[in-house]
Amino acid sequence: MKVGVVTFPGxxxxxxxxxxxxxxxxxxxxxxxxxxxxxxxADALVLPGGFAHGDYLRGGAIARFSxxxxxxxRFAGAGRPVLGICNxxxxxxxxxxxxxxxxxxxxxxxxxxWVHVRVESNAxxxxxxxxxxxxxxxxxxxxxxxxxxxxxTLRGMHAREQVALRYSDTAGRISADSNHNGxxxxxxxxxxxxxxxxGMMPHPERSADPLLGSADGRVVFESLVHSLIGxxx
Amino acid sequence: MSAQVxxxxxxxxxxxxxxxxLAVRLLGREPNTVELGVLGAMWSEHCGYKNxxxxxxxxxSEGADVLQGPGENAGAVRLGGGLAxxxxxxxxxxxxxxxxxxxxxxxxxxxxxxxxxxxxxxVALLNSLxxxxxxxxxxxxxxxxxxxxxxxxxxxxxxxxxxxxIGFSPSxxxxxxxxxxxxxxxxxxxxxxxxxxxxxNVLLLVGADTGRDGIHGATFASVEDPQESHKGVIxxxxxxxxxxxxxxxxxxxxxxxxxGMQDLGAAxxxxxxxxxxxxxxxxxxxxxxxxxxxxxxxxxxxxxxSESQERMLLVVTPDGxxxxxxxxxxxxxxSDVIGTVTDDGLLRVRDGAEVVCELxxxxxxxxxxxxxxxGRPSAxxxxxxxxxxxxxxxxxxxPVQEQLLELLASPNIGSKRWAWEQYDHTIQTSxxxxxxxxxxxxxxxxxxxxxxALTMDCNSRHCxxxxxxGGMGAVVEAARNLACVGARPLGxxxxxxxxxxxxxxxxxxxxxxxxxxxxxxxxxxxxxVSGNVSLYNESEGQxxxxxxxxxxxxxxxxVTRAVGTGFTEGSAVYMVxxxxxxxxxxxxxxxxxxxxxxxxPASPDLKGEARLHQFLQDGxxxxxxxxxxDVSEGGLAVALxxxxxxxxxxxxxxxxxxxxxxxxxxxxxxxxxxxGVQPDLTATVESMSTQADLAxxxxxxxxxxxxxxxxxxxxxxEQLQSAHSRALGVPVTRVNP
Numbered sequence: 009m010k011v012g013v014v015t016f017p018g019x020x021x022x023x024x025x026x027x028x029x030x031x032x033x034x035x036x037x038x039x040x041x042x043x044x045x046x047x048x049x050a051d052a053l054v055l056p057g058g059f060a061h062g063d064y065l066r067g068g069a070i071a072r073f074s075x076x077x078x079x080x081x082r083f084a085g086a087g088r089p090v091l092g093i094c095n096x097x098x099x100x101x102x103x104x105x106x107x108x109x110x111x112x113x114x115x116x117x118x119x120x121x122w123v124h125v126r127v128e129s130n131a132x133x134x135x136x137x138x139x140x141x142x143x144x145x146x147x148x149x150x151x152x153x154x155x156x157x158x159x160x161t162l163r164g165m166h167a168r169e170q171v172a173l174r175y176s177d178t179a180g181r182i183s184a185d186s187n188h189n190g191x192x193x194x195x196x197x198x199x200x201x202x203x204x205x206x207g208m209m210p211h212p213e214r215s216a217d218p219l220l221g222s223a224d225g226r227v228v229f230e231s232l233v234h235s236l237i238g239x240x241x
Numbered sequence: 242m243s244a245q246v247x248x249x250x251x252x253x254x255x256x257x258x259x260x261x262x263l264a265v266r267l268l269g270r271e272p273n274t275v276e277l278g279v280l281g282a283m284w285s286e287h288c289g290y291k292n293x294x295x296x297x298x299x300x301x302s303e304g305a306d307v308l309q310g311p312g313e314n315a316g317a318v319r320l321g322g323g324l325a326x327x328x329x330x331x332x333x334x335x336x337x338x339x340x341x342x343x344x345x346x347x348x349x350x351x352x353x354x355x356x357x358x359x360x361x362x363x364v365a366l367l368n369s370l371x372x373x374x375x376x377x378x379x380x381x382x383x384x385x386x387x388x389x390x391x392x393x394x395x396x397x398x399x400x401x402x403x404x405x406x407i408g409f410s411p412s413x414x415x416x417x418x419x420x421x422x423x424x425x426x427x428x429x430x431x432x433x434x435x436x437x438x439x440x441x442n443v444l445l446l447v448g449a450d451t452g453r454d455g456i457h458g459a460t461f462a463s464v465e466d467p468q469e470s471h472k473g474v475i476x477x478x479x480x481x482x483x484x485x486x487x488x489x490x491x492x493x494x495x496x497x498x499x500x501g502m503q504d505l506g507a508a509x510x511x512x513x514x515x516x517x518x519x520x521x522x523x524x525x526x527x528x529x530x531x532x533x534x535x536x537x538x539x540x541x542x543x544x545x546x547s548e549s550q551e552r553m554l555l556v557v558t559p560d561g562x563x564x565x566x567x568x569x570x571x572x573x574x575x576s577d578v579i580g581t582v583t584d585d586g587l588l589r590v591r592d593g594a595e596v597v598c599e600l601x602x603x604x605x606x607x608x609x610x611x612x613x614x615x616g617r618p619s620a621x622x623x624x625x626x627x628x629x630x631x632x633x634x635x636x637x638x639x640p641v642q643e644q645l646l647e648l649l650a651s652p653n654i655g656s657k658r659w660a661w662e663q664y665d666h667t668i669q670t671s672x673x674x675x676x677x678x679x680x681x682x683x684x685x686x687x688x689x690x691x692x693x694a695l696t697m698d699c700n701s702r703h704c705x706x707x708x709x710x711g712g713m714g715a716v717v718e719a720a721r722n723l724a725c726v727g728a729r730p731l732g733x734x735x736x737x738x739x740x741x742x743x744x745x746x747x748x749x750x751x752x753x754x755x756x757x758x759x760x761x762x763x764x765x766x767x768x769x770v771s772g773n774v775s776l777y778n779e780s781e782g783q784x785x786x787x788x789x790x791x792x793x794x795x796x797x798x799x800v801t802r803a804v805g806t807g808f809t810e811g812s813a814v815y816m817v818x819x820x821x822x823x824x825x826x827x828x829x830x831x832x833x834x835x836x837x838x839x840x841x842p843a844s845p846d847l848k849g850e851a852r853l854h855q856f857l858q859d860g861x862x863x864x865x866x867x868x869x870x871d872v873s874e875g876g877l878a879v880a881l882x883x884x885x886x887x888x889x890x891x892x893x894x895x896x897x898x899x900x901x902x903x904x905x906x907x908x909x910x911x912x913x914x915x916x917g918v919q920p921d922l923t924a925t926v927e928s929m930s931t932q933a934d935l936a937x938x939x940x941x942x943x944x945x946x947x948x949x950x951x952x953x954x955x956x957x958x959e960q961l962q963s964a965h966s967r968a969l970g971v972p973v974t975r976v977n978p
Contacts, residue, residue: 017481017484017485017488017572017573018481018484018485020397020398020399020484020668021399021668023669024669024670027670027687028670057668058399059397059480059481059484061481062397062479062481062482062484063481064481117389117662117663118393118396118663118664118665119662119663120396120661120662120663120664120665120666120667121662147667149396149665149667149668151396211667213670214667214668214670217670219673219685219800219801220667220670220671220672220673221667
């Protein structure tokens with residue numbers, strides 16, 4: 009199964025994604041350059057973290073004009089799996105493939121830390137292997153991860169189970185204390201209506217090895233393999 | 242003989258009349274304006290090391306594992322699996338004093354270029370920072386801006402910032418220290434050097450356009466008082482441009498067309514081209530009109546001395562120019578062919594038909610004046626060193642428990658989490674022990690599973706009061722920190738931050754620190770492979786404390802064996818030592834609680850240190866040591882508290898009878914560590930320490946919610962954590978941009 013990692017010139021999590029995907033049985037990762045319009049017959053796409061085009065204006069604001077993005081939109085529209093991590097999440101919201109927007113963190117500062125998220129919905133192929141209510145220890149590293157959507161949008165998202173991940177404490181309790189960046193409703197990850205596109209601020213690829221502090225993030229990539237092979241067979 | 246040049250013109254390029262006369266004599270004529278600018282830059286302390294080079298010769302720089310010693314863009318040592326670790330530290334003190342955000346950001350940019358220039362992929366950043374007292378608004382503004390500048394630049398490049406240190410002292414008022422270190426990994430046989438190769442090779446300037454920013458940065462780094470000298474010369478960083486340059490240059494690694502690479506740092510195109518030609522023994526001819534400009538109307542003088550950031554000089558074989566330029570095009574970078582390599586040993590710069598500069602390379606590199614000055618300590622300093630601190634110690638009447646909490650909450654000892662959370666330290670998915678977890682940062686070499694251990698250290702109070710002991714101390718502390726995670730040192734880089742070396746006391750500090758560092762390096766077998774000198778760190782006539790920051794790189798065969806500082810529940814806790822008895826003289830305790838830097842710091846026992854480090858490396862690799870922490874500022878009590886805080890586990894400690902004093906609890910001495918040991922292996926540890934001729938004492942068993950030292954205090958670990966975590970408070974409000 010081929011997983012394309014879409015690389016913008018300022019992406020910096022691309023090789024981390026490649027590295028973790030190489031460890032997941034069944035995955036064959038490949039880089040796709042942002043100027044390309046050939047998705048190399050990928051079965052799934054990952055938009056990694058970074059600062060796609062420097063992002064001095066706003067995270068992901070320019071990336072949506074990269075040639076590859078038209079193909080990414082077509083791929084997502086066909087119901088195929090797309091994951092946006094951190095800057096990749098920002099790019100997907102800017103491109104209109106996911107609802108809402110990511111503001112600067114409420115406390116202004118960039119923050120790199122270990123946090124916990126609770127799985128709210130496992131409807132997406134990227135979370136199918138996780139249990140609803142399961143708590144994952146994951147790395148975050150961003151300055152602009154404060155998720156926002158208006159009340160109407162949030163109502164619709166709830167009804168369609170589009171809120172995938174929320175910041176919580178280790179026991180899965182959600183409170184202002186565990187909401188590390190000020191996101192509305194502590195939202196850490198959302199999907200599109202169909203569930204095939206997932207955007208998340210935490211980094212599952214950095215949380216997939218006990219040596220580094222957590223292997224909880226592996227479930228995201230393992231879920232994908234399970235979902236796709238399940239679908240194919 | 243130099244009637245034509247004015248004092249004003251010489252001041253502008255920071256040359257003395259004597260130096261100018263020497264240049265005229267060597268050149269056989271008066272230099273023109275462009276030549277004078279080039280000469281001033283290359284003969285500055287920053288580029289020419291005219292005060293420090295005779296002293297730097299003391300450093301041992303050879304070793305079986307050294308692949309590149311001093312003199313290149315960075316040093317390199319051998320790792321396993323055919324790889325090399327490439328590393329260097331550099332200062333950006335004066336720019337950061339004026340514009341903390343951009344100064345620090347471009348400092349990171351500069352050191353990262355030094356590493357990828359060598360063909361190495363940067364894998365880690367560290368930084369060593371010093372500011373004035375934290376309770377002063379200016380210090381907080383500088384801290385906030387510097388931390389944010391470091392974070393924004395490094396984060397953007399995707400290089401984890403994994404370690405470092407932050408200190409505060411009145412001596413850094415107006416002249417903060419911002420030293421950044423970068424470590425990269427390269428194939429050992431694929432290191433790229435800053436060379437020009439054969440005549441006819443082509444010079445390619447790549448990256449950002451050249452603007453008027455930073456002109457005279459190198460010369461101003463070599464005069465006092467940043468507030469006065471640096472206005473209007475601050476460079477502005479563009480990390481996105483640097484990311485493109487880094488990826489493009491790394492894509493070119495191994496290309497048969499690339500002969501040499503050199504980044505443009507201080508003194509811009511002038512120093513980068515001259516250094517390449519100097520190392521090779523060639524000449525260089527450049528055409529300034531071919532250089533893309535950011536501004537109109539720039540003179541050749543400005544183009545040659547611009548310090549615009551994110552630029553690289555490549556030397557390419559004539560038949561490879563198109564292939565190399567295609568790689569830069571892929572990354573949307575333009576490249577200008579700006580000149581060629583010649584064999585006449587001259588730096589010749591043309592502006593169209595006109596030759597605007599023609600100077601022998603030799604004059605700029607080898608003929609730089611060298612000064613060996615007379616150094617001597619002031620009577621005032623010696624009196625401070627020899628002062629009996631007993632009355633000061635007796636004056637501190639606070640209960641011991643309060644002393645501990647106060648130290649933990651003090652800016653120098655307390656948690657720096659507020660700063661390091663602004664640095665991305667988990668990117669590249671290899672950080673095994675990041676900031677706050679261990680005495681040194683540990684990262685995994687992805688290709689081999691080897692562990693790389695990294696640290697930066699310097700106790701500037703010790704260096705002030707006894708520069709020889711302080712210089713040794715900086716080296717042994719760094720080596721001890723590596724040993725505490727289980728690593729063996731491979732090499733050392735340093736950044737020598739001092740005041741004006743023309744003052745005898747400063748020169749004495751500089752030379753004594755270097756002597757101490759050199760002796761420690763020789764005794765421990767650690768080569769110095771790269772370094773940077775930053776002199777004239779003064780503000781309003783007041784020099785910074787002598788601060789020779791040591792950056793050290795070590796390795797261990799198996800990264801998964803590395804240990805942190807935190808107590809693990811149930812482990813047997815020992816104090817193991819190989820040095821002198823602790824003293825409150827020149828201690829952090831004395832500074833924090835009695836408000837004075839005075840007394841004679843303890844001197845390390847170099848042979849004992851070597852045995853201690855070996856003991857730690859063996860015990861950690863073999864798995865019987867579960868945690869290790871070196872006792873430094875704040876002494877034993879603070880070290881125990883740090884182990885408790887980090888491991889979230891208490892300890893009921895019983896001290897040896899001779900250690901039941903405030904002097905032992907808070908005093909400092911090099912060569913003491915706290916280790917946590919597998920409880921069923923205590924007999925092994927005791928016999929191993931005895932065999933290594935180390936003094937040991939079993940303190941107790943880790944666990945529970947209190948840290949208690951019999952007869953002195955019992956404090957909840959939670960209370961320790963709370964004091965420790967509030968040290969920096971929230972130092973900032975809003976900073977630009």
